[in-house]
Amino acid sequence: MFINSKISRIAKREFRRILERKTLYILIVVLPIFIYLLIGSIYKNEIMRELPMAVIDYDHSQLSRTAIQMFESSGSIAIKEYLVSPDEIKSEFRKGKIQGALVIPYNFEKDTKSGKQTSITVYKNSSNVIVGSLLLKEASTIIKTISVGVQLKKIQSSGKTREEAMNIIMPIKLDTHSLYNPNYSYINYFVPGLVTFILQMMIMIASVLIISSEFAHETFGEVIELSAGSEISILFGKAIPHILINSASAFLIVGIIFPLFGVIVNGSYFLILSLFILFIIVCVMFGVLISSLFKDQFMATEVAVFINTPGFIFSGFTFPLWGMPVIHNIFGNMMPYTHFLSAFIKLSQMDTGLFAVKYDLIILISFLIISIVVSLFMIRMRVRKYEN
Structure with a gap:
């Protein structure tokens, strides 16, 4: 009860x-809501359209018009x-007016019907991998x-017959099953990763x-007084x-942001929210660990930014971990977000x-235990140094 009362006093003070x-209130409460809504609205169309x-049509035939x-x-x-002309294509690409171009050659219909091999040329802006891949997929189909x-x-x-003809043309049929995100929806792919x-x-x-x-702010003495020097109560x-x-942000994301923008959730909401809560506790305690190591809040903030900035890249979300060099793979696995995202x-x-x-849960819990133990040790050191 004594420890609980000290924790309660410090918690009320922290609230x-x-x-x-205002800065902290905006950072914790207001800004996340704004960013979640912004990210969801960016990908609300789900897939890239139009x-x-x-087009350059040198043939001007019925078949070229059909294509x-x-x-x-x-x-x-x-x-x-x-x-x-092809020169115009390059000019329009540079102006940013087009993302792709289609060139149909002379005698396209004539060569096709006579059995000669012909070709349609497709230019695509592969400086953007998503655009290039989409145009290649559509053109191939x-x-x-x-x-x-x-x-x-x-x-x-x-x-x-049509069936006999199809059996000759395509003796082997490709039967594909797209699991988990069958429509290749950006809202189901990017929004959960970016929001979390x-x-x-x-x-x-x-x-x-x-x-x-x-x-x-030279207020550490107040905390020591309220906690009677207990590092557990302070932490x-x-x-x-x-x-x-x-x-509350976890409930906002899962209960409002995901349904609002149509993010599909196939699993148990209870397990997902439980994972969120664990992840939030890990992040808070990891932040406290950094905070207890650095008395200078600007240095502590810089360390947090330095750790978080590459976190998204090394999580395996945009590029799989198994495809990265070994050292990058190891670094990625040292980030809590990597294991949260996987789970x-x-x-x-x-x-x-x-x-x-x-x-993934074992790794997250290990992060939590290490953060708590080191934080308690560092806070105890700070208290002793302050009291002396």
């Missing part, structure tokens, strides 16, 4: 400090310009459809001020308000149970 300090594309119409009817492509259509007519003209990373960054930037700000009394406030994807998208994420 007041958060409310009184990429501007130019152009097929490209234009694709939801991902919008034909914006009709050009006459459309050109394959045109080729199959031409062959189908030829074979059917010899007396074969922002959550971590906001928590840690605020948490690194928990102890260091007391030295900056948990200062951390609990931040854990509670940021836990989050398994629970929310793959609908797995706790057994499937046990390794």
